[in-house]
Amino acid sequence: MFQEYIDRIAQLTNFEKEDILNKKFLLEEDTNIKIYYAPHNEFINKQAKILIVGITPGWTQTQIAYKTANQEIKKKNKMNDILKQCKYNSRFSGSMRKNLIDMLDQIKLNKKLNLNSSSELFEEGNNLMHTTSLIKYPVFINGKNYNGHNPEILKNTLLCNYINRYFINEINELQNIIIIPLGKAVEEVLTNMSNNSLIKNNYTILYGFPHPSGANGHRKEIFQENKKNLINIINNINID
Numbered sequence: 052m053f054q055e056y057i058d059r060i061a062q063l064t065n066f067e068k069e070d071i072l073n074k075k076f077l078l079e080e081d082t083n084i085k086i087y088y089a090p091h092n093e094f095i096n097k098q099a100k101i102l103i104v105g106i107t108p109g110w111t112q113t114q115i116a117y118k119t120a121n122q123e124i125k126k127k128n129k130m131n132d133i134l135k136q137c138k139y140n141s142r143f144s145g146s147m148r149k150n151l152i153d154m155l156d157q158i159k160l161n162k163k164l165n166l167n168s169s170s171e172l173f174e175e176g177n178n179l180m181h182t183t184s185l186i187k188y189p190v191f192i193n194g195k196n197y198n199g200h201n202p203e204i205l206k207n208t209l210l211c212n213y214i215n216r217y218f219i220n221e222i223n224e225l226q227n228i229i230i231i232p233l234g235k236a237v238e239e240v241l242t243n244m245s246n247n248s249l250i251k252n253n254y255t256i257l258y259g260f261p262h263p264s265g266a267n268g269h270r271k272e273i274f275q276e277n278k279k280n281l282i283n284i285i286n287n288i289n290i291d
Contacts, residue, residue, distance in 0.1 A: 053093050053120075053134060060090070061124045066117050068110065072191065081209045083193050084202075091116035091141050092187045094134040097224050099181035100290055101160070101172065103151070103231045104241070105262075106204075107186040108141070109196040115141035139175050142182040143263065148173065150263035154274055158257075158281040160229075163290060181225065185240055186210055187217040199236025205243060214240065219249055227253045229288060234262035255288055257281055 091108045116137045123133040155169035172180040190197035259277030261270045
């Protein structure tokens with residue numbers, strides 16, 4: 052879909068909400084739900100062994116992806132390189148990335164992967180990790196980031212359509228993966244997919260991994276409750 056929006060992205064000179072969250076980039080809407088295009092999740096790292104799944108790109112990720120795409124278009128880079136750079140720059144940016152790395156290190160994923168720290172997963176050229184969202188493009192409810200609730204994903208036709216159209220195909224591009232769902236809303240969808248045999252390749256799901264957002268007030272408590280089990284799962288996984 053990037054080709055369809057490349058000229059509009061190139062014409063941007065400002066990157067505030069009013070510049071991006073408007074009709075030029077609106078994909079679909081239903082009552083108070085609006086889904087906009089963003090170049091954040093267009094690149095797929097098919098070599099990945101770790102798949103981290105969020106709900107949907109938030110505003111911060113969306114803004115970074117647009118800024119990156121605009122800059123890379125002006126450099127006349129190839130489309131795949133532009134999309135890869137959008138992914139690298141915007142995935143779990145800010146404090147969320149710091150929290151995520153800390154939890155991954157605590158469950159010793161870095162040791163399993165022979166890394167000094169899970170921060171190395173975010174370095175350019177590291178092909179061990181792929182990050183994505185259940186809903187590929189940013190979703191806003193009454194202008195605010197969608198958090199996976201109200202409406203519940205599996206009870207909303209529009210949101211389910213995006214999962215069926217994009218996410219199921221994306222996850223099946225990856226082989227022998229450890230899937231880390233960020234929070235209960237993502238877990239519920241992955242459980243539904245697993246129960247209905249929609250994930251075709253070998254996989255292990257790390258249930259009980261909390262969303263790393265600083266706004267998640269129960270993050271530390273949930274993590275400590277599930278930490279021992281998460282370590283055990285990691286220890287028993289064979290990563291080839």
